[in-house]
Amino acid sequence: MASYELNAFDRRFQSISLVGAIEQQGLYGLNVGYWLRDPNQFMQWPKLLQGNPRQDFLWQHTCYEIFIGVHGEDYYREINLSPSQAWQVYQFEEYRYPEDMPPQAAHDIELNQLKRTHYGLNVTLDLTEFMLKHKLKWSNMFLGLTAVLQTSQGDKHYAMQHSSPNADFHNKRDWLHQF
Template sequence: MASYELSAFDRRFQSVSVVGAIEQQSPFTLNVGFWIRDPNQLIQWPELVSSNPRKDFLWEDTCFEIFIGVQGEDYYREINLSPSQAWQSYQFEEYRYPEDMPPQAAYDIELNQLKRTHYGLNVSLDLTEFMLAHKLKWANVFVGLSAVLKTAQGEQFYAMQHSSQNADFHNKRDWLHVF
């Protein structure tokens, strides 16, 4: 399991720390955990839902995101995970395209499990259809982790790294995990 300390886009904001961990399980399961340290309880958490519905615009509240890119290809997937236990998966042909809002849902990634935990959030995703349709092996895939945190001090953006002038989770240069 690989872990990454996500950094806040606003470097002055040090009140919350976020660590993301990625684990590939053969043949097509991806497990990701987000660990949150929020000693001052600044994060505003959405209310829990009873099942794991697909829901758009999760990024308007506290939300964790996984980006799945493919080496040498423009297309990618964005998975939004709410601490409410709602989720959604989006497909893009290239950088932020198509520009639909909400983005086009992707149905080639399925949710095995999504749970808010005492430490943050844990998810298990089934990438079978996505990987088989594109004839992918784990070595072809790279992953980015990010988070939008609604806090008492405003919205904060966390990612593996920030190489753009603005917080931009779609920037593939910032998706650092390879298998």
């Protein structure tokens, strides 16, 4: 299991720390956990939902995200995960394209489990269809972990790194996990 300290885009904001961990499970399974430390209780948590519904615009509130890129390819997937236990997967052909709003939903990644925990969030995903359709091995892919945290201090943007002048989770340079 690989873990990453996610950094707030606003470097002055040190009140909340966030760690993401990635674990490959078997041939096509992916487990990701997010551990949040909020000693001042700044976080604003959404109400829990039952049944893990697919919903758009989750990034407008507290939302953890996983970006899946493929070496040498422009297309990628964006997975949005809410502490409400709602989720969604979007497909892009290249950087932020198509520009539809909401983005085009992808149905080649399945949710096995998504739950809010006392430490943050845990998700298990099935990438079988995505990997088989594109003839991918784990070594072909790279991941980015990000989060939008809605706090009493305003929205805070966390990522593995921020190499753009603005918070830009779609910047593949910041997707650091290699299998």
